[in-house]
Amino acid sequence: MDAAGIVEGAERRLRPLFVAAAVSAWDANVAATEENERRRVEAELALSDALADPELYRSVETARGNGAEGLLRRQLDILHDTLVPHQIPEALRHRIVELEASVEARFAQHRGVVGGEPVDDNRIKEILRASDDPAERREAWEASKTIGALVADDVRELARLRNEAARSLGHRDWFALAVAVSEMDEERLFATLAECDALTAEPFAEWKAATDAQLSSRFGCRAEELMPWHYEDPFFQEVPAAGGVDLAHVFDAADVVALARETFDGIGLETAGILERSDLYPREQKCQHAFCLDVDREGDVRVLANVAPDRYWADTMLHELGHGVFDLGIDRGLPWFLRGCHLTLTEGVAILMGRLAQEAGWLRDVAGVDTAEAAALDVELGAARAAEVLVFTRWVLVMTNFERAFYADPEADLSTLWWELVSRYQLVTPPPERSEPDWAAKIHVACAPVYYHTYLYGNLVASQLRATLERDAGGLVGRPEAGRLLTEQLFGPGESVRWDALLARATGEPLTAVHLARDITAGLAAA
Ligand SMILES: [Zn+2]
Numbered sequence: 079m080d081a082a083g084i085v086e087g088a089e090r091r092l093r094p095l096f097v098a099a100a101v102s103a104w105d106a107n108v109a110a111t112e113e114n115e116r117r118r119v120e121a122e123l124a125l126s127d128a129l130a131d132p133e134l135y136r137s138v139e140t141a142r143g144n145g146a147e148g149l150l151r152r153q154l155d156i157l158h159d160t161l162v163p164h165q166i167p168e169a170l171r172h173r174i175v176e177l178e179a180s181v182e183a184r185f186a187q188h189r190g191v192v193g194g195e196p197v198d199d200n201r202i203k204e205i206l207r208a209s210d211d212p213a214e215r216r217e218a219w220e221a222s223k224t225i226g227a228l229v230a231d232d233v234r235e236l237a238r239l240r241n242e243a244a245r246s247l248g249h250r251d252w253f254a255l256a257v258a259v260s261e262m263d264e265e266r267l268f269a270t271l272a273e274c275d276a277l278t279a280e281p282f283a284e285w286k287a288a289t290d291a292q293l294s295s296r297f298g299c300r301a302e303e304l305m306p307w308h309y310e311d312p313f314f315q316e317v318p319a320a321g322g323v324d325l326a327h328v329f330d331a332a333d334v335v336a337l338a339r340e341t342f343d344g345i346g347l348e349t350a351g352i353l354e355r356s357d358l359y360p361r362e363q364k365c366q367h368a369f370c371l372d373v374d375r376e377g378d379v380r381v382l383a384n385v386a387p388d389r390y391w392a393d394t395m396l397h398e399l400g401h402g403v404f405d406l407g408i409d410r411g412l413p414w415f416l417r418g419c420h421l422t423l424t425e426g427v428a429i430l431m432g433r434l435a436q437e438a439g440w441l442r443d444v445a446g447v448d449t450a451e452a453a454a455l456d457v458e459l460g461a462a463r464a465a466e467v468l469v470f471t472r473w474v475l476v477m478t479n480f481e482r483a484f485y486a487d488p489e490a491d492l493s494t495l496w497w498e499l500v501s502r503y504q505l506v507t508p509p510p511e512r513s514e515p516d517w518a519a520k521i522h523v524a525c526a527p528v529y530y531h532t533y534l535y536g537n538l539v540a541s542q543l544r545a546t547l548e549r550d551a552g553g554l555v556g557r558p559e560a561g562r563l564l565t566e567q568l569f570g571p572g573e574s575v576r577w578d579a580l581l582a583r584a585t586g587e588p589l590t591a592v593h594l595a596r597d598i599t600a601g602l603a604a605a
Contacts, residue, residue, distance in 0.1 A: 081141040085153045088134060089414050095125040100373040106179075107365035107382055108357050110186035119179045126175055129164040152574055153415045159259040166243040174239050181229050181236070181524045186365045188228065190221025197221065199366045200386055206310045207319060212297055219307035226519030233524045237488035240527065244485075253485040256528035261420065261576060267531055270591065271478060274471050274534060275503075277595050281602055282468045286505050289318065289465075306506055313520065314504050315473040316390075316466065323436070323455060323462045325389045328445055332387050338395035341434060341444050342403060345554065345561035352379050352402040358395075360384040367521070368394045370401035370428075375417040379405045389435050392445075397432035403561075404428075407569025420577030421532045422589075423568060426539025430554070433540065436463050440555050457604045464601025467537060467594065475503040477530035480517060485528075492517050539581060541593035543568075546585040 079087070102121040106114040128134075138161060142154045164171060189196035192205065192214075205218040240252035249255040257264045290301040293308050310318040335358060342349045355378065357364070368383040381398040385391045404424045408417050434440040438459050442452035476499045483495055496517040497508035517523060522530055543564075544554065551559035567584035575583070582588045 079137065081144065081146040081150050081154065084134075084137045084141050085150065085157070085413070085415065088138070088157055091134075092125070092128055093414055095121075095128050097374045099125045100371055104371055104373065104380060104382070106183070107186065107369075110183050110363045110365070115179060115183050119176055122175050122179065123172060126164055126171055127168075129161055130166070130168065130171060132165065135161045135165055149413060149416065149574055152576075153413055156415050156418070156573055159261070162247065162259050163243065163255060166246050170239060170243055170246075174236065174243065177232055177236055177239070178525060181232050182521075184229055185225060185521050185525070187363065188225045190218075190224050192218050192221050198360065198384075200360060200384060202312065203310070203390075206307065206312065210296065212299075212305075212307070215307040216305070219312055222312040223514055223516050223519045226515045226517070229524060230515035230518035233518045234488050234492075236524060236527075237484055241485060241488065251485040253482050253528050261578070262531075267478075270538075271475060271531070271534070273591050274594075275475055277591060278468050278471045278598070281464075281598060282472055283505065285465050285468055285602070293318065302507070304507065305509055306500075309506065313473065314500075314506055315470060317462060317469050323458045325436070325441075328441060328447055329388045329392055332392070332445065334385055334387060334392040334395050337392060337444055338399050341396060341431070341440065341555070342399055342561075344444065344556045344558075345564075346558035347403040347561045347565070348406070349399050349402060351377070352381060352399065352406070355379070356381040356383070358383045358385050360386070368398055370398040370405070372405035372418075375405075375408070375414060376410070377406065392435040393432040396434055397428040400424075400428035400431035403564075404569050407565045408572040409570045412572050412574055416573045418573050419569070420573065420580075421529070422535040422539055423577050423581065425532050425536025426543055426581075427564065427568065429533075429536045429540040430543050433463060433466075433544075434555065436466070437555070439553075443555050460601040461605035462601075464598045464605075467598055469504075470537065471534060472503045472505075474530055474534040476500055477520070477522070478534070479503075481523065481528055481530065484517075484523070535589070538589060538591055538594050541597050542581070542585050542587075542590060544597075545593045 099118075099121045102114070102118040106118040108114075138154055138157050142151070142158060146154055189198055190202060191197070192202070197218075199222070202218045202222045206215060209215050209218070237252065244250070244252045244255035247255060249258065254264060257267060287301075290304055293304055294301045297304070297308055306312075306314065310316065335353065339349050339353060352370075358381065360366070364384070365382060366384055368381070370379065370381045372379050379402045381395075381402060383391070383394060383398060385395065401424050404419055404427050408419065410417065434444075436459055438447075438452045438456040441447040441455065441459075442449055447455070476496075480496060480499055483490065484492065493513050493515055497512070500506050501508060547554050547557070547560045547563065551557050551563050554560045563584075568580065571580055578589060
């Protein structure tokens with residue numbers, strides 16, 4: 079069969095299975111019932127079985143070897159990367175799918191306990207934001223970690239199974255395989271991480287010392303006595319209010335969904351259809367996180383969220399809809415296999431949009447903050463955004479270095495390793511004598527393995543895109559030119575062009591940390 083025939087046959091067979099898996103994943107996250115869980119596993123196994131077909135894999139390899147070009151070649155390359163991780167023994171493959179689903183279901187169902195009552199993640203964050211009582215904060219923080227102990231053994235087992243799979247395919251471990259099949263290069267990844275580490279170490283230490291001083295006066299202790307529960311986010315992946323700008327009065331009574339929709343309206347990108355299909359508010363048995371899902375690459379794009387009226391959810395709605403408009407903007411005339419987008423680019427656009435929730439111009443033009451107040455907040459907000467990037471970059475350094483070590487040796491003393499990385503990169507003091515598997519409380523380790531570095535790349539891409547929009551579209555908020563540029567340069571081409579080439583073409587330069595560094599220094603210098 080010729081290359082075109084192979085791709086056509088693959089689409090006929092795989093496309094309905096991809097769609098069924100997406101629908102069942104959506105259902106299981108919206109309501110983590112046993113029935114939905116069972117259907118989800120079924121759909122994933124059916125897809126995985128088809129992707130494991132050795133004959134299909136061989137024919138794709140042969141066609142690639144025969145020098146196919148253009149869009150045909152891109153489809154074969156994408157197919158190759160999709161098929162490779164599935165070319166492993168069936169029993170092993172099934173075991174991985176089932177165990178992943180089971181761990182994810184436990185995350186969705188689990189509620190920590192504070193004051194004898196089961197509480198959701200939003201409530202835990204609320205306590206860590208508002209409570210001045212260190213004992214209550216500690217209890218909430220510990221409650222946020224109890225899921226770790228429940229799933230740790232299985233997450234470790236997942237690493238063993240994933241490694242076994244990766245090695246059977248000739249890769250060092252799962253980390254190496256995952257990077258190799260996502261159009262990334264491990265050496266370059268760690269060079270970028272080292273660059274970001276060097277760039278942020280000093281300004282982060284300075285920012286954190288100032289924040290610690292505020293926190294220690296709030297909690298009446300010495301800076302050395304600050305514990306992880308004194309920072310607001312359970313993983314310290316976000317800036318505590320003490321080190322940021324308090325925007326509670328802006329968002330308290332706001333409809334953050336409407337604000338996000340207006341933002342996209344302002345740049346000429348339609349989100350009404352996405353919002354209609356979405357599930358946006360908290361409920362029991364529902365996944366507590368947020369994500370955007372392109373179900374069929376035909377326009378059925380949905381967002382799952384747990385919206386509350388605060389800046390976090392304003393940022394998150396802008397973020398998820400950023401993914402959504404990307405999906406909707408992909409040229410539907412492209413072959414189905416190319417109607418996707420590389421994770422670094424879609425994260426870049428999502429982060430670009432999410433950052434707006436903390437920009438003076440957006441607060442004024444979209445959230446209705448009056449001009450004088452917005453102007454007065456401008457410098458502070460610039461510093462807060464810089465702090466956010468610093469805090470998040472340090473957190474990604476923890477996650478990515480942890481994951482590489484995790485797959486290098488799943489039998490290692492992971493609790494010790496985790497707290498070593500947390501104290502090295504985040505400068506947080508480990509609680510004395512704590513040996514709980516806190517690393518397993520982060521859902522990504524189990525369910526989105528070797529993904530976190532994508533968020534850092536997303537931050538680099540966001541800063542780089544923003545610089546391009548300032549130069550070529552006169553800005554972002556309220557600029558239909560910005561929406562047009564993103565659609566034409568980034569969304570439209572889908573995966574017809576490799577992500578790094580597409581980014582270079584859209585921005586005039588290859589991926590660089592220069593713009594992120596500039597955002598940080600500019601924000602901190604003005605303050
Ligand atoms: Zn995202």
